[in-house]
Amino acid sequence: MKYIIFIICCTSVFACNETKKQIEKAPVNTSSAEAALKKAVELYPDSIILLQNLVGYYGNVQNYDAALATVNNAIQKDSSNPAFWDIRSAILNEKTDTIGAIYSLQRAIAIYPLPAYIISLGALYAETKNPMALELADALLIGNKAKAEKEAYFIKGLYYSLSNEKEKAIPFFDKCIAINYTFMDAYLEKAIALYDLKKYREAADVLEKAVTLQNSFADGYFYLGKCYEKLNRPQDAIEAYQMALNYDENFIEAKDALGKLGVK
Numbered sequence: 001m002k003y004i005i006f007i008i009c010c011t012s013v014f015a016c017n018e019t020k021k022q023i024e025k026a027p028v029n030t031s032s033a034e035a036a037l038k039k040a041v042e043l044y045p046d047s048i049i050l051l052q053n054l055v056g057y058y059g060n061v062q063n064y065d066a067a068l069a070t071v072n073n074a075i076q077k078d079s080s081n082p083a084f085w086d087i088r089s090a091i092l093n094e095k096t097d098t099i100g101a102i103y104s105l106q107r108a109i110a111i112y113p114l115p116a117y118i119i120s121l122g123a124l125y126a127e128t129k130n131p132m133a134l135e136l137a138d139a140l141l142i143g144n145k146a147k148a149e150k151e152a153y154f155i156k157g158l159y160y161s162l163s164n165e166k167e168k169a170i171p172f173f174d175k176c177i178a179i180n181y182t183f184m185d186a187y188l189e190k191a192i193a194l195y196d197l198k199k200y201r202e203a204a205d206v207l208e209k210a211v212t213l214q215n216s217f218a219d220g221y222f223y224l225g226k227c228y229e230k231l232n233r234p235q236d237a238i239e240a241y242q243m244a245l246n247y248d249e250n251f252i253e254a255k256d257a258l259g260k261l262g263v264k
Contacts, residue, residue: 033057041070048083055087059094067091082108086117089124098128115140119151126159133159150179154186157193166193184210188219195223200230211243218248225257238263 037054044050051074058067071088078084089104105121108114118136125133133155140152157172170193176186187210194203204227210220225240238261244254258264 045074045077048081051084052087055091059091064091064095068095080111082111082114082117085111086120089120093124098124102128115143115148119148119155122152122155123158126155126162129159129163131159150176150183150186153179154183154189157186157189161189161193161196166197169193182213184214184217184220187213188223191220191223191227195227195230198230200227203227204231216247218244218251218254221247222251222254222257225254229257229261234261237261 034054034057037050037057040050041047041054051071054070055067058064058070068088068091071084071091074081075084075088085104085108089101089108092098092100092104102121102124105117105124108117109121118140122133122136122140125131125136137152137155137159140148140155153172153175157169157176159169160166160172161169170190173186173190173193176183177190180186187206191203191206191210194200194206204224207220207224207227211217211224214220221240221244225237225244228234228237228240238258241254241258241261242263244251245258248254
């Protein structure tokens with residue numbers, strides 16, 4: 001599970017409209033778009049949304065160093081703002097600096113223990129096989145106000161799956177799906193666990209249901225293709241990989257899989 005930096009709509013109508021106008025003046029000039037976003041941040045330095053817009057712009061062009069420099073500058077001016085640390089964590093996670101991402105979330109939580117921060121930290125702990133993931137998941141389950149039961153079970157499932165306890169992980173993903181049957185990440189992780197257990201038909205069943213519920217689920221189609229290959233259904237695998245590319249043209253793994261099956 002990775003964080004993806006998106007450009008987020010402004011809550012300040014005036015600021016959003018002014019930024020949008022400046023960007024629309026030169027829609028094909030990325031440097032002008034960057035300048036407009038930077039100007040907006042200068043005009044409204046206290047706006048979290050505008051900072052997220054600029055960081056999101058850098059994320060979309062994969063300039064993570066510029067994104068990190070932007071949020072570090074904001075933290076220098078106000079290190080007590082938990083949102084800045086949360087944004088910093090997302091950027092560092094994109095840069096595969098997991099230690100830095102975890103530290104940043106810890107700082108955010110120390111300032112204000114927002115459930116969203118705890119969920120993100122729990123997921124990072126799970127990805128690093130840190131048993132603290134289970135403690136944070138239990139904290140979310142105990143704190144009814146967090147309304148994060150689904151996320152808590154997902155963190156537990158992810159921890160056990162990545163710790164190579166696949167059989168123990170699957171019931172937690174089932175709990176997630178029982179709470180929210182459109183929770184695609186739970187379908188995917190359950191299928192991966194089944195795949196790793198060599199239960200390819202069961203994994204395919206899970207993914208077939210997932211892509212029926214969300215027909216644009218690129219990851220679902222990709223792993224469905226992997227299952228079909230194991231089930232000796234190469235044509236179905238090709239179609240699944242092609243569907244993954246239909247919804248994500250930059251899905252490198254799907255392109256590679258097709259190449260191995262002789263499809264260019």
